[in-house]
Amino acid sequence: MSRPCIEFWFEFASTYSYLTVMRIGEAARKAGVDVEWKPFLLGPVFLALGWNDSPFNIYPPKGRYMWRDLERLAAKYGQPFRKPSGFPRNSLLAARVALVGADEGWVERFSRAAMKANFADDRDISQHEVIADILAREGLDAEAVIGRAQSDANKLALRCQTERAAELGLFGAPSFRVDGELFWGNDRLEDALAWARGEHPAPVMR
């Protein structure tokens, strides 16, 4: 029998994706579930909904709430957090690099380091030199990786993955897919893992 598996869709500029990137590895290992890491870009998905910026910027009460909620949740999970001086940061390069990492087996460590750079150390992950530094600290050949990340084939692969996200009905990040079921938000990680393990509560009949 094959191990249960979930797709993990995340975006490097997304605050709640930060929380999940930092905790999904351990949670999934404990649950005996494999994780397929799916970096994508929320920008085009949001544009299709009519938003040309993060909804947390478009709707100030939601934004004010989110930053405080994030502080509280990071404390609860024991994760460091500092509000970035720019939000949302352009995540194109990070997502392209992560897609290479998904192929080459180092997507989790790169994603954790890049998320921490953005949301705990206030580093501008849109910058080539910041991403190169993160890769080098992970023991990777930074320029070679960035070269593969910026290849036409990899650029196209990220575009396709982002289009696929919209086709699948995703409208935010993080999201999880399991057996055709969509779960949205860091809050649903545990439910998605349970679903992957075959725990499907039966509806109550009236």
Next chain:
Amino acid sequence: MSRPCIEFWFEFASTYSYLTVMRIGEAARKAGVDVEWKPFLLGPVFLALGWNDSPFNIYPPKGRYMWRDLERLAAKYGQPFRKPSGFPRNSLLAARVALVGADEGWVERFSRAAMKANFADDRDISQHEVIADILAREGLDAEAVIGRAQSDANKLALRCQTERAAELGLFGAPSFRVDGELFWGNDRLEDALAWARGEHPAPVMR
């Protein structure tokens, strides 16, 4: 020492408020926390954000997701659920009646019955006769209660409560307030109760 207390802000047309109305009583009693029930209207709050309808209707992918998410969560909590044939239902009368119930000590039983009527039995809670029937089954003098609910003083009180919600930064329902902290969504009920009990995780320093 006084018992810890949370404010519970809810809206009868709100799907996630249904989940919380049905479970907050038991969860709060177990946690040793008192609940102050605060019915309000989301309509004016949404209008101030530029939405003239439920965001679940304005943004179809969010709406499709929400209905499935609600089915799954209702099953997980062991609550009955049937998608209402109209959404969102006009909740003005139910909110006015609940406000009277908050004064008179029967807000929880009325709110549970009205929520179940809307989200499990597909009854149109905007109708006078539906609300009257719910009140009568709770052993209340339906017409007398509705008379108090429709008094000028009570109408004004609901308007003030709704304006207060917006002033406090609420942008959705259910929401919880504890010691000036705002928690949004059925997913945050447990965190709000823990906060009321003085459990405030410390931030991680870098």
